[in-house]
Amino acid sequence: MSAEKCFAKGSAAPGPVPNGHIRLYSMRFCPFAQRARLVLSAKGIKHDVVNINLKDKPEWFLEMNPLGLVPTMETLAGELIYESPIICDYLDEFYPEKKLLPSSPFGKAQQKMTLEHFSKIVPLFYKISMGKKSGDDVSVQEAELKNRLSKLNEDLVNKKTKFFGGDSITMIDYMMWPWFERLEIFQLKHCLDSTPDLKKWAELMLEDVAVKATMHSVDTHKAFGKTYAEGKPNFDYGL
Template sequence: MATEKCFAKGSPAPGPVPKGQLHLYSMRFCPFAQRTRLALNSKGIKYDTININLKEKPEWFLEKNPLGLVPALETSAGEVIYESSITCEYLDEAYPEKKLLPSSPFGKAQQRMLLEHFSKVIPYFYKIPSARRTGEDVSTQEVELKEKFAKLNEPPPPCRHVLWFPAS
C-alpha cells in the first residue's frame, strides 16, 4: 500500500510496522528506492511505502536513519536497514524463498559489478534535464551517457591480480 502523503519536517511518525510487513521509506522519483521496490515486488513481500521529503526530512526519520537517505526498510521488530544495495541484499537473505542473486560467489560478483556499472549512469538522469532547463549544451553529457550505456552490454573485464603491498 502506498502512501500519497509526503512526510516532512514536523510530520508525525507513521505507526508501527504491522507484523509480516515492512515499511519502505522512499521518495517517489528516487531510482535507488526504486531498486528496493523492485526487489520487494519481485519477492512478493508486503510493504507500505512512506514517502520522505528529502529537502525537509522529518526528525523521526533522521533518528531511524542518520544518513537521511532513501531507501530504508523498517521491520516489525524495529530494525532499520538503509542503502539500496544493502536493502536488496538483506531482502534476498531474509526472504530466501525466491532468490534474486545467483548462489555462486562468481555469479553474485557479476551481478554486483553490473550494478556498479549501472550506478554510473543514474546521475545523468538528473544532470542532463537540469542542464537543458538552464539552456546549457548537453551534447558532451549525452555522448558520455551513451558510452556508459554501451558498457552495460559489454562483459566485465577479467580480474587482474593486484599487489596490495609494494614488492621488496
C-alpha cells in the first residue's frame, strides 16, 4: 500500500505498518527521500509509502519526528529512523539479500568518502539554479561545480568501471543519482559535456529498473518546480 496523495495538517494518521512491510514517510519530489525509495526498490523490500505535505505537515508526523524531516522510516516494531544515508545503510544491513554496500570495511569507507565529497556538491546545484533564476552571475559557482564533477569523472576513469563501486550499481550510485536526474531542471546538464565518463554513467543509470521506478519526467519536475517557486508547492502534482 502506498498513499500517493500527501498527508497535511489536520489529516488522520495512517494505520499501523502492514505486517511484513516497512514504511517510508516521503515526498514525491524530494531527492533525499528518493534515495530511500531507490534502495527499497532495488532490494525488492516490501514497503508502503506515506507522502507528507512539507509546507503544512500533519500534527501526528511532527509528534513522530519533531524535525519534520523526510525521509523518515518506521519499522514494524515502531522504530523510527531518519537521514537518507542512515536509512539506506540500515536497509542494506537489515535486508541482506542483494547487498548494495561492499563487504570489505575499506570498500565501505571508499563509498562513504565519495559520498562525503558529493555532499559538498549538492548545495552548488541549488545555489547555481537559484542564482540563474535571479539573474545573478554564477560563473564562479559553476566553475567550482565543473571542477568537482571532473573529480568524480576522474574517479571513474581511474577505476575503469561503469559505476562508482564496480561494473554494477551499488549504494553510492543511488546516493548520488537523484541530483543527476534533476540536472536539466537545474539548467546544468551542459556541465557533463567535459566529463564523458560521468555522462556515460548517468546514461547507464537511466537504464536501471529502480531508477525507472522512482523517477519523474523532466516536464513533471519542471511543473512541480514552478508551483514551488510560486510559493504554493503542489506535492500531488500529476496524480
